[in-house]
Amino acid sequence: MIGQVVLSVPLTAVLLYGWLQSKRSWVGIAIAVVTLGTLYFVWVPDEAAVTAETLQLGTRYDLLAYLFVGLLLLVQLSVHLKDRQQQQVVTKLIRVIAINGRQVMSRRSGGDEVPVVDGELQSPDLDGSVWDPRRLVTQGAGRNEAE
């Protein structure tokens, strides 16, 4: 009984995680389903033994071990996919900073056109240097220090 309660606490947490994720991804649904199945086999060990024998997975303990490993992999996949989404957001942000920064530099250097001298394409950057978004970070840090 104690063992069942001890196992059920983290499983309930994982179930909650899966339920919350299910609105965003199919992996969340999979996590919730597998967790419910694991909880069922934790509390109904006889059924776990029968299922393990049917699936030729050894004893009920083996079945639970397989389910826990499966859950672990699903949670890991879910975290990876979330990280992937975050990375895509970061890339979009970096792109916006790069393109908008470049446009701001172009405007400052003389309106909406790149300066052309004798038909030669000139760099539209201020003070002849390359637009470097890292300046924003440096300038921001300097301001904070001054404050």
Next chain:
Amino acid sequence: MSVSAPLQTARAPVAVFKPRRSARPGLLVMVAIPALNEQRSIGNVIHDVRFQGFECLVVDDGSSDATAEVARRAGAVVIRHLVPRGQGAALQTAIDWALANSADVIVTFDADGQHRATDIPRLLDALTRSDADFALGNRFLGTAVNLSRSRHLLLRAGVWFTRITTGMDVTDTHNGLRAMTRRGAAVIHLSHDSMAHASEILDQIAKSGLRWVEVPVTIDYTEYAVAKGQRSVAFVAILVDLLMARLQR
């Protein structure tokens, strides 16, 4: 869209290019070059491309060396990523910027010197002749100088993988030398920041239903290009990346 009759679109209120001379009068061809720590080769690459009469747009993917400065001095327009995000990310930045600046044709070109600028006119001619929206460089129809046997086999496997996943009857894949019209570029939205973007481009071309054509090009596998290029094991990472993208949907 025919290359000879580019779509007229609203001009973005930003930089407008006035090339000194153009190999294609009336057509703004922008050669997009993603670069990461390529200060050694980028100058020559830009010189070669400009010698052919095309404008260069270099997206410096957060290089820690003087790539951006060398590119600017060589006459390219340079956009910088704050931190490295990968070739795919840099390429999408280039496409976005080129579209916002009224480019009619965008050519993607590697910064390590493995591509030849003399192939660019061939790509443009193919677009015009075939009335296609994409001209894909093909090293197997052309020449691959110093291509190792192991890489050759991997690329062949990549071709079969692409054929199965996209349904496109391509004979080369993961070739960074390609040209696309404005209409073609508008359907490209790369979500793969890494090298898997090459497969994603083909996937999106297939889904767009736009016309594409393969063009023989020459790829020089110089010692520098091989050292800078992706390792063979990178193909495993690409496969995993593609799989994860499918799981994410």
